[in-house]
Amino acid sequence: MRALDHKLMRDLWRIRGQAGAIALVVAVGVSLLIMMSGMLQSLRETRVQYYESYRLAEVFAPVTRAPARVIERVADLPGVAAAEGRIQGAALLDMPGQALPVRAIALSLPRSMEPRLNALYLKEGRFLSAGHMDEVVVLESFARAHDLALGDHLTATMQGSRRTFQIVGFAAAPEYLFTTAPGEFVPDDARFAALWMHEEALAAAFDLKGAVNEVLIELERGANAQDVLTRVDHLLDRYGGQGAYERKDSMSDRFISEEISGLVATSVVVPPIFLGVAAFLLYIVITRLVQAEREQIGLIKAFGYTDFEVALHYFKMVLVIAVVGAAMGCAIGLWGGRFMAGLYQSVYHFPFLVFRVEPSSLVTGVITSILAASAGGIFVLRGVFRLTPAVAMRPPAPMDFSRTGALNNRLRRWLDQPTRMVLRRILRNPGRIGGAVLGIAVGMGLSSAQMSVMSGFDDTLDLTFGVIDRSDVAVSFFEPMPAATAYAMAHLPGVIEVEPMRSVSAVLRNGRESYRGSVTGLVENARLNRAVRKDMSDITMPAQGIVLARALADTLNIGPGETLRVEVLDGRRPVIEVQVAEVAQTLLGAPAYMRFEGLNRALGEWGRVSAVYLRVDAAEMDALYAALKEMPTVAGVTQREDARAAMQKLMDTGAGAMRYVMAAIAGVITFGIVYNAARIAFGEQSRDLASLRVMGFTRGETSYVLLGELVVVVLLAVPLGIGIGYYLSFLIAAGFSTDLYQIPTGFRAEAFGFAGVAVLLATVISGALVRRDIDKVDLVETLKTRE
């Protein structure tokens, strides 16, 4: 077999351009496979490890005020392995040089600094020293966002009283992988802080001496979480329990889960497409090779080589390409995975994130790529087996086009010969042409779907921050305020319009389905923050009934006219039954709306305001902020533009960023297929093309025969690509959409237009490259040989 191996090397060298391109496609598929499976595994494992090492509670039970001794009783409940109590409360930080106060959560640490649950990971500095009530440990990501240093001072307002603290340590905590201010959806390191201080200091600030307002619980292995929640709620009810919830319902954990499901969605769809494309390209290239070498194959067989040996020779070629591609893919995958891990670590504030690829996933990657490549090769090998020495030794029979003659008479009248050549070739090889069409269409579909999802995300932002929320600033209060106080804000500097809003946390329940969220009370004809229908028309808040966001209605499996059970978690915790009046179009969050007065009435209160939306004269913004900073009742101030920017940033990192990478890679692949199609056509027809030139056809006319086919392929591929992209965009958007945010899908002309133009551009460039080769064809050389 040594001579054949020489031939193998020579052949590979001869087709190195194409072989390399295919190996690269294999490499991309394999590297994505490895990168994503590694990334997924790392994220999952890191999360588990981080949670375990720092004993993150599995159940959180906020209460109004529970005596410390209740902790032991919670710990004794069946299903509870450990319980811990702590004090937590809202604080406003006055950051130097910043107009807006920053929202923060203050959390208590026991004297030992080692709580049974929810321990801290101290990254820099030290813990609080005993007796120093003015020391704080600050969430590291916040400190970094604000360039804080150890020893700096922070001024915090809690319960209306201002105090100054000294920063002694920076810490990370598994419960704040993502930091979101309560009631907001958008994580933003700079706009929300967590502070840890002595229990005594917090007890004094919130008037909770000898008491706690949050119980943390670790479950026994195998315990039924739902049962524990019920028992805990029952036990804590008399202390003003606000409803225990599981870790997976906490914001931070939900964001990680969503990131993971986004990665899963992408990793299921994308790598197989690349491997499929590679298989297809291999099929084409090897087919072409076998066809061109039929005489050689016959000769080798005539020498006495067995079918199997000859087939193995060509199969080796497939193997070499697949293995080289897979090896490159493993290397790129490992490198890319490390890089991504670094990225993730900084976004998610993991104290560690080990990117580790199981050897098994490397093996899977290599085997998958070989299988994919073999699938492409196997069809060709059938052809090798079928070739008998005699058939192969006959003079080169012209390719048989007689079966395509049916169209003859109708075609005749209006087609010139070069056009007929183009059409006949297409009709002769519908499978091959179809493959190229499909390949280009899939590549284009993939990139247009990714772009579609990206612009869908822009729509999410536009709808949320342009149509639904038209306020400039939202101001929330620590405690619900009388309406008069709220309306008095109209007198603050720059305020043009004030719109009050009431919000309570609640569990919404429809039979077995439930959702822990909140109910928002809007004024009847809200203007600054409103509910809209799909057609963007205002929804007037009905006097009775509740309006649910689409995502929420879907989660709860409920529609207009049906009755929803609302278990309010604040105040006297009333349970109300209310009819769903309408479903609203929202893309961010899953809000439920009621009429402002209606909600207050249901709560047994009157005219209470949780927050106000303000329209503000931009010129007086700073004066307004200064005034707000002085108001002790203000818990938080959110500028709409900040929220939008933070959301944008969130989407541009992590799994969001992968979309750009995917779109780019898909673009490259599309180009690869287009170019390959052009090259193959050129390879098969170079003799015909040379003949045309000899007959006196100009270069332009000759190119037409070749590129005409390419144009037809592309013209067929573009509409198909739009179709594929359209459906793929649903798949990808569904993978990315959650109850936190939804990505709207639909036909996005700009995404498809862009992808289509990219394909046409790829065609023009491929055409130009091949055209250059046509121009270089040596007429004498080409015609001297038999094929």
Next chain:
Amino acid sequence: MTEEHTFRTEGLTKTYGEGVAAVHALRGVDLDIPRGEIVVLLGPSGSGKSTLLNILGGLDRATSGDAFFESDNLTEMSDRALTRYRRDHVGFVFQFYNLMPSLTARENVELVTEIASDPLGVEEALSLVGLEERMDHFPAQMSGGEQQRVAIARAIAKNPTVLFCDEPTGALDSTTGRAVLHVLNDVNARLGATVLIVTHAAATASMAHRVIHFADGAIREVVVNETRLSPDEIEW
């Protein structure tokens, strides 16, 4: 004088490669080919016959010297002009037919008539080669000799000034080969085309007006036949 000659070359050379690896395919060829003759080029393999044919046919360029087609110097023409020249004046027939497999016999001929300035009728060209019955067949449905005749029909259909045939019968048996030579003879007689035939079959020379013996890149001898044989009389 230029009117008398289709081709005239002076000191034509062609060198492939450079330095020690250089191959001198033509070493100075001076040649006159009068209008309307059948000229046969004979010579051992590698003597430069195809090279000369390719240069005269506008497929290749000489290294030095001049080659005139009528009054135009081929060696000075641009690529575009050479294409024009092939399109308007030249017909080619090769050993390996070189038909377009995706076109029928008729369409292969039409391929040329569509771009020629003064073509024959397609049917006329095909009946000249005796293939009017097979017009709508694809190359794959025809024998080698039939394919070669289609190639000739294609070459003559444009009503060429010159017809170049490089070993047109090389792949054919004696009967079919004879038929092909018949056609070439007819074309010369009826259309007045100058026909250049490269061949290894020395017997073919007896149907020519003029036989050029080639050796080692140069003309060794030019023989003008007093009497010409018809293709039927040629010993194969």
